Amino acid sequence: MTERVLLVDDEEEYLEIMSERMRARDIDVTTSTSAREALDMIATGSFDAVIMDFMMPEMNGIEALKAIKEKNPEMQIILLTGHATVEKTVEAMKAGAMDLIEKPADLDALSEKIKSAHNQKALIVAKKDQDRVIDMLKKFGM
Amino acid sequence: MTDTKQTLAMDGARFFGEMTATISHEIKNVMAIVNENAGLLEDMVAMNRQGAPFPAERIAKVSQSVSRQIARADDILQAMNRFAHSADHGSEAVDVGETLQFVAKLADRLIMMHGAEFDMPTPAKAVITTTNCFFLTYVIWRCMAAAMAMPQPGAPIRVIAETTPEGPCLIFADMDKGEKFSTSAVSSLETEAIFEWFGARLTIFPEMGEFRVLLSEKRREE
Incomplete structure (x- = not known):
């Protein structure tokens, strides 16, 4: 099954080239140049993962990450940053990021992370479904 | 050193750090685009080895993108160099x-x-x-x-x-x-x-x- 990714960065040229390379690897990519637009896209679309730049205008990566996690706790979010300091990594992980990757990113390694995000999200959704069934069975006294 | 001078020295160092950090972030963005362009060329070579023709137009676009980013990096580094020398006199x-x-x-x-x-x-x-x-x-x-x-x-x-x-x-x-x-x-x-x-x-x-x-x-x- 194809992985569905939302790639968010204010660098349009980066989005264009990165998405072309991802599509060549059979990844279904949607792009956005702002975190606010990305939030709207997540509300209406279905993605396995969001790959997002840490430093963006208006709303930075951490703020966007928290906003996404609040409404979509199962969403897997990978942050891209110019400099992955320990402080930044801890902040991102605490806020619920799946990973923090330093730019320039290695696409093969990133593709592996996307696959793992897809699997992780599928597991979370399956677990939710299972819990729902168990709740229903309990309601019927079974 | 008086308290004010010491504070000013520390504030100045902090300011220098803030500016160089943002400049290095910009340079990283340039590097990321150049890196993806290089990766795209590698992808094209791999496809060519499997029999696909080289897409001349796309390659020209890659070259233009790299040139654009080099010019951008040069601009950023010139500003950084001027900033670095601002304390010379x-x-x-x-x-x-x-x-x-x-x-x-x-x-x-x-x-x-x-x-x-x-x-x-x-x-x-x-x-x-x-x-x-x-x-x-x-x-x-x-x-x-x-x-x-x-x-x-x-x-x-x-x-x-x-x-x-x-x-x-x-x-x-x-x-x-x-x-x-x-x-x-x-x-x-x-x-x-x-x-x-x-x-x-x-x-x-x-x-x-x-x-x-x-x-x-x-x-x-x-």
């Missing part, structure tokens, strides 16, 4: 209006991240002062940062450099007028060591959405 003749433009360029990403925009018209007559270029850059940045800390007016903040009998003056105008003008965001500037060093005087006109910073020249020879 204790005191020198500096064009305040031109330094305003330079600070805006240097801190472009930080300004963009605040969602702010500055309009800096070139003064009809050059505002020349004799001072330390690094500290002038710093005091301008502190004023811009204070202006950005206010709710954004939705239109560019106008910054004008003017010569007055008491020294060069920076006017931050066209900021949101009335309720949205936060006097407290600006008034704290007066307590900063760099203001003391410049003997700077701050005047706020909330009803006009404006503040002025007069850079006294009494310390210019230090």
Whole structure:
């Protein structure tokens, strides 16, 4: 099954080239140049993962990450940053990021992370479904 | 070293760090695009080995993208080099209006991240002062940062450099007028060591959405 990714960065040229390379690897990519637009896209679309730049205008990566996690706790979010300091990594992980990757990113390694995000999200959704069934069975006294 | 001088030295080092950090972030963005272009070429070579023809138009686009990014990096590094040399002379003749433009360029990403925009018209007559270029850059940045800390007016903040009998003056105008003008965001500037060093005087006109910073020249020879 194809992985569905939302790639968010204010660098349009980066989005264009990165998405072309991802599509060549059979990844279904949607792009956005702002975190606010990305939030709207997540509300209406279905993605396995969001790959997002840490430093963006208006709303930075951490703020966007928290906003996404609040409404979509199962969403897997990978942050891209110019400099992955320990402080930044801890902040991102605490806020619920799946990973923090330093730019320039290695696409093969990133593709592996996307696959793992897809699997992780599928597991979370399956677990939710299972819990729902168990709740229903309990309601019927079974 | 006096307390003020020590504070000023530390504030100056912090400012230097803030600017170099944002510059290095910009360089990383350039590198990321060049890296993806190189990766795209590698992908094309791999596809060619499997029998696909080389897409000449796409390759030309890659080349243009790399050239564009090299020019961008050169621009960033030239600004960084100028900034690095700004502390070379204790005191020198500096064009305040031109330094305003330079600070805006240097801190472009930080300004963009605040969602702010500055309009800096070139003064009809050059505002020349004799001072330390690094500290002038710093005091301008502190004023811009204070202006950005206010709710954004939705239109560019106008910054004008003017010569007055008491020294060069920076006017931050066209900021949101009335309720949205936060006097407290600006008034704290007066307590900063760099203001003391410049003997700077701050005047706020909330009803006009404006503040002025007069850079006294009494310390210019230090």
